[in-house]
Amino acid sequence: METRDTADTARPDAFRVGDHPALDFLNTLAAPRGTPIEWLASGQDLLDWLVGAQLLSSAEATRLASTWPATDIDAAAREAARFREWLRDLVARLAGAGPSSLRPADVHRVNELLSRESGYAALVSGEGSPDWRVARRHRWERPDQLLVLVAAPVADLLAASDWGLVRQCENPQCTIWFYDRTKAHRRRWCSQAACGNRAKVAAFRARQRGDD
Ligand SMILES: [Zn+2]
DSSP states (O other), X not given: OOXXXXXXXXXXXXXXXXXXXXXHHHTTEEOTTSSOEESOSSHHHHHHHHHHTTSSOHHHHHHHHHHSOHHHHHHHHHHHHHHHHHHHHHHHHHHHHOGGGOOHHHHHHHHHHHTTOOEEEEEEEETTEEEEEEEEEEOOOOGGGGHHHHHHHHHHHHHSOOGGGEEEOSSXXXXXXXXXXXXXXXXXXXXXXXXXXXXXXXXXXXXXXXXX
């Protein structure tokens, strides 16, 4: 399948319907209208997505974009997209077979990304709260450390998930994954507007055809 060229077509905002940052990351390649859209097509895309996901501040993203060569950040985005496609297979496997199907090689891959972190703790205040607290700060040395920001929520997903609640939208044309946090655990669609209503209309038409 060809992905839509992002430069000359209006691309919607990235989807934030996964109810888990790791699944939102997985959904940075999605086909909500049948045509796959890539939200990690460049280094700038990666920085924008991380800011939108509140995994990186916009001031930090601007500083990194002006510090590192664009080609190096592009390479980090390509690595993030490869990691994402590897994660897609892994999530499908775990959603089907449960956490016991996690292999040592899977763990190693995630841990390798996490180990790139060079960080430190800092006493900070502000950001919506007047209280002082201890926060983790990143010491950015290389663009490939950006992968830490996506590997961390992926590690959370792998460590603490009820895999019966990690599901794909029931629209067969839709590829979006989500964590079902509804009370009744009956969420079926990425969104009612995008896929739920369309399924309802299709079922209604099918019934009408049956009546003819
Ligand atoms: Zn959907």
